[in-house]
Amino acid sequence: MAFAAAPEYHVFPTLDRPLKPYEAVVRAARETEPLIASVAPDVVVADILTLAPALAAERASVPWATLIPHVFPVGAPGSPPYSLGARLPRTAVGRALWRSLHRVVEGGLRRGRAELNETRRRLGMGPVAQFHGGLSPGLVLVGTLPELEYPRTWPAHVHVVGPLQFELDHPAVALPPGEQPLVLVAPSTSQDTEHRLLRAALDGLADAPVRVLATYNRRLPARPVRVPANARLVEWVSYARTMPAADIVICHGGHGTVARALTCGTVPVVVPAAGDMNENAARVVWAGLGVRLPRRFATPRALRLAVASALADDEQRDRVSALAARSADTNGSRRAADLVETFASVRHTN
Numbered sequence: 001m002a003f004a005a006a007p008e009y010h011v012f013p014t015l016d017r018p019l020k021p022y023e024a025v026v027r028a029a030r031e032t033e034p035l036i037a038s039v040a041p042d043v044v045v046a047d048i049l050t051l052a053p054a055l056a057a058e059r060a061s062v063p064w065a066t067l068i069p070h071v072f073p074v075g076a077p078g079s080p081p082y083s084l085g086a087r088l089p090r091t092a093v094g095r096a097l098w099r100s101l102h103r104v105v106e107g108g109l110r111r112g113r114a115e116l117n118e119t120r121r122r123l124g125m126g127p128v129a130q131f132h133g134g135l136s137p138g139l140v141l142v143g144t145l146p147e148l149e150y151p152r153t154w155p156a157h158v159h160v161v162g163p164l165q166f167e168l169d170h171p172a173v174a175l176p177p178g179e180q181p182l183v184l185v186a187p188s189t190s191q192d193t194e195h196r197l198l199r200a201a202l203d204g205l206a207d208a209p210v211r212v213l214a215t216y217n218r219r220l221p222a223r224p225v226r227v228p229a230n231a232r233l234v235e236w237v238s239y240a241r242t243m244p245a246a247d248i249v250i251c252h253g254g255h256g257t258v259a260r261a262l263t264c265g266t267v268p269v270v271v272p273a274a275g276d277m278n279e280n281a282a283r284v285v286w287a288g289l290g291v292r293l294p295r296r297f298a299t300p301r302a303l304r305l306a307v308a309s310a311l312a313d314d315e316q317r318d319r320v321s322a323l324a325a326r327s328a329d330t331n332g333s334r335r336a337a338d339l340v341e342t343f344a345s346v347r348h349t350n
Contacts, residue, residue, distance in 0.1 A: 046066060071279060079150055202227060208304055
């Protein structure tokens with residue numbers, strides 16, 4: 001294996017450097033082409049948010065695959081739009097409601113396709129007719145748990161391979177002493193810079209019959225955090241080492257944290273902050289695998305009640321334990337690698 005740095009470029013427009021849609025992608029695609037020419041790969045795998053290498057690969061006539069490190073973002077008929085945080089409807093009326101909004105969603109998809117085709121035009125490439133044209137037509141790898149995906153008819157080239165989990169090694173931290181259930185407070189590393197979730201969780205669980213291990217994720221709080229007697233507050237924690245010992249994890253709902261918790265048999269209490277976190281929270285609740293608490297209601301008392309509810313729900317904990325047992329027999333990274341190798345071998349066969 002070898003490493004080569006991706007080109008650095010200005011992505012989001014500012015007053016000083018305004019950018020038209022996809023202008024940065026055009027630049028990055030052109031700067032990526034020499035790398036592809038020098039490596040001469042049989043296949044290029046690009047993240048769904050990183051369109052430049054996919055376009056550069058297509059220009060070089062190299063097969064390319066798309067990696068999606070979360071749930072599949074393409075909606076199915078009658079389902080709510082991705083990232084809205086709405087659950088799959090349970091009735092015909094609910095499905096009809098979401099279908100009625102199809103034109104609104106389609107308008108956004110048309111704009112996205114137009115911007116993509118303008119990008120392709122600037123690169124000397126022909127237009128695409130389908131929506132979600134940034135996804136590979138040959139292979140799409142969805143790195144999430146099948147249990148978090150709504151029922152649908154899957155295209156033959158789209159594969160839900162399981163979570164693609166990776167973590168740098170980190171020493172284990174000492175857990176709070178005792179035999180009570182362990183609650184891990186694992187806020188997002190990019191959201192909640194004021195540590196509101198951390199503070200609310202520690203305050204709410206101060207007198208609860210639980211042990212609490214909390215982390216501030218190397219973002220030192222600007223003012224002191226009150227740590228109760230039943231809790232420990234640490235700079236950083238290894239999820240892979242700690243979550244198997246935890247009964248509950250309080251988090252903002254990033255996909256990596258949610259997937260790690262579920263594969264470790266830990267029930268997530270999700271307080272979604274931004275981005276796809278609302279979607280992840282909705283999928284967790286729909287699957288009966290955790291609790292969702294809206295961010296505006298994340299008070300100490302509400303968090304205490306949410307944790308108590310999760311601990312008291314034996315059926316939910318059994319479902320999470322069963323999921324973890326199934327996940328132990330699968331390897332998302334290996335499955336993804338096998339699919340990529342098969343996809344690449346087609347080029348040699350042809």
